Amino acid sequence: MNSMYDLIVIGAGPGGYEAALYGAKLGLKTALVERESIGGVCLNWGCIPSKNLIHQAENFRSLSEMEAMGVEVDRSSLDYGLVYAQSRKVVETLTNGVVGLLKQAKIEVIKGTATITGPGEVSVDGEKMLMAKSILVATGSQPLKVSGFEFDEERILSSTGFLSLTELPKRLVILGAGAIGCEFAFVMNSFGVEVTLVEAAKHILPTEDQEIGGLLKRRLTDQGLTVLDNTTAISLSKTGVGIAVDIRGPDGDRTINADKALVVFGRKPNTEGLGLQEMGAKLDSKGYVRVRDGQQTDSAGIYAIGDITATPALAHVASREGEIAIDHIIGRCAKDTGVNVKLVPSAIYCEPQVSGFGLREQDIAACGFKVGKVSYPYVAAGKSTAIGRPEGLVKIFIDEISGEILGAHIIGQNATEMIHEILLAASTELLLEDIANMVHAHPTLSEVIVGAAKQELIIDKLITRN
DSSP, X not given: OOEEEEEXXXXXXXHHHHHHHHHHHTTOOEEEEESSOXXXXXXXXXXXXXXXXXXXHHHHHTHHHHHTTTOOOOGGGOOHHHHHHHHHHHXXXXXXXXXXXXXXXXXXXXXXXXXXXXTTEEEETTTEEEEEEEEEEOOOEEEOOOTTOOOOSSSEEOHXXXXXXXXXXXXXXXXXXXXXXXXXXXXXXXXXXXXXXXXXXXXXXXXXXXXXXXXXXXXXXXXXXXXXXXXXXXXXXXXXXXXXXXXXXXXXXXXXEESEEEEOOOEEEOOTTSOTTTTTOOBOTTSOBOOOGGGXXXXXXXXXXXXXXXSOOOHHHHHHHHHHHHXXXXXXXXXXXXXXXXXXXXXXXXXXXXXXXXXXXXXXXGSSSOEEEEEEEGGGSHHHHHTTOOOXXXXXXXXXXXXXXXXXXXXXXXXXXXXXXXXXXXXXXXXXXXXXTSOOOSSOTTHHHHHHHHHHHHHHHHHHHO
């Protein structure tokens, strides 16, 4: 006997479970199908455990500040197994919370692998048949596997393998200096691991602003990491009990030896075996699902969100896309027909933190109009020095004719929290003058933002006076 629903959500990551909860709240009878664990990669093997490890790494690194106060610290008793256990405890707490929310919302959670087998029809493990008016696919992504760099999760690690470590290696090579690579490099370096970070692009964090990437490289190098950008990993092999990576960079070819390698070349969408193409949904050459307004695929009644679409592979993007899809399903006239990627914040949680949105330094030449830039150093805000975090920068891009905020980037303490003030201004079409004229509390790190905004205001007033 078939089970009938208004909505079937496939995939219980932050995009899927948030969409299911939103749909149920709006009165849709909802089923949520997940083949692995509630919470998806984000809660189980991504955002949450990694941020807990980062938090513990920050605590361990701060021991040097205790020593500056005369406190004797013995680091030799560090047990990384306990660090790992704490990260798993946090995962368990949060996933149990999501399970409770789903139960409270009366969402039927079904364990198994889902396949779309017909219009409004989903098969689970080839046995249980579900029917619904609408199907929302939120199956996320997995680490990209590259020939010659295959994971064994012992010496050659994916991000999942890294988050499963219970013992620290002495030496670690990280191939790929995007957000994941930089965050995990910070964690390992903080716990005393010798880290080499390798990136093929011209600067680390290649999807971020190039100046910010350069500043981060300098800070990571100061912390004792070896950072090799514009350097390609040619091959990776096991040697005895360790690994060897052959690299090619500006200074020629050489080999790096280490105990383990973390390979983070990117991620690929989980779209295989879902029946999407059989139902008429279109995929691009990389496997991403093509979507239209309201996250609709080319197959009527089927929606796609999150990492399986070509928008930024971020949990907060997936969650917002889920809301947009549900609004379309119920016929609500939503303001948004899709996520505006120019107003999506990025957040990298190394030390110092990095965040940003919109226009980047390397994009200016292709703009076709005059772009203004203002920047302000962290050291100019008293609190940054008071808390011992004076290194950092805020930079903001504007259209010099309209004054529109085109983008902003921050490197420094609490950057991932501070970016939202500028993002809100850009989203609501406020100008830097509006930020400059708003009274900010003193002393706060947010004074760096108002400082940058006042640079533009002072320039305008000087021009008017002259």
